[in-house]
Amino acid sequence: MSTIDVNNLLSQMRQMTAQVRPAEIAPKLAPIGAETLGKPSDFSSILKQSISAVGRTQMEAGRMAASFERGDPGADLGRTMIAVQKADLSLRTVVEVRNKLVDAYKDIMNMPV
Numbered sequence: 001m002s003t004i005d006v007n008n009l010l011s012q013m014r015q016m017t018a019q020v021r022p023a024e025i026a027p028k029l030a031p032i033g034a035e036t037l038g039k040p041s042d043f044s045s046i047l048k049q050s051i052s053a054v055g056r057t058q059m060e061a062g063r064m065a066a067s068f069e070r071g072d073p074g075a076d077l078g079r080t081m082i083a084v085q086k087a088d089l090s091l092r093t094v095v096e097v098r099n100k101l102v103d104a105y106k107d108i109m110n111m112p113v
Helices: 006-020 040-070 077-109
Strands: none
Touching: 006 040, 006 077, 040 077
16 A cells, blocks of 8 residues: 655646746645645645646647647747647646546545444
C-alpha cells in the first residue's frame, strides 16, 4: 500500500502549472497551508484549475500546430514543438495524478473497518 503526500503532490502540480503558463495560471493558485488541507473544496479547485490549464495548453498547442501546417508567416517550428511537448507532458502528468488518486481510493476502500 502506498501513501500519498498531499503537500508534495500539490507542490508538484503547482510547479508544473507554473511551467506551462507562468503568467496566466500561477498567480491564481492560492497558497495551501495547514489550515486549508482539511477542506476538500480547496483541493478540488486546485485540481480543476490544473485540468483546465492542461486543456488550455492542449488547445494552444493545437492552434499553433494548425497555424504552422497552414504556413502562416508568424508560425515558428521551435515554439510549436515546445508547445506540443508541454501539452503532452501536462496531459501525462494529469493522467498519472488521476491514477494515483484512483489507487489511493482503492486502497482506502479495501481497508478493513
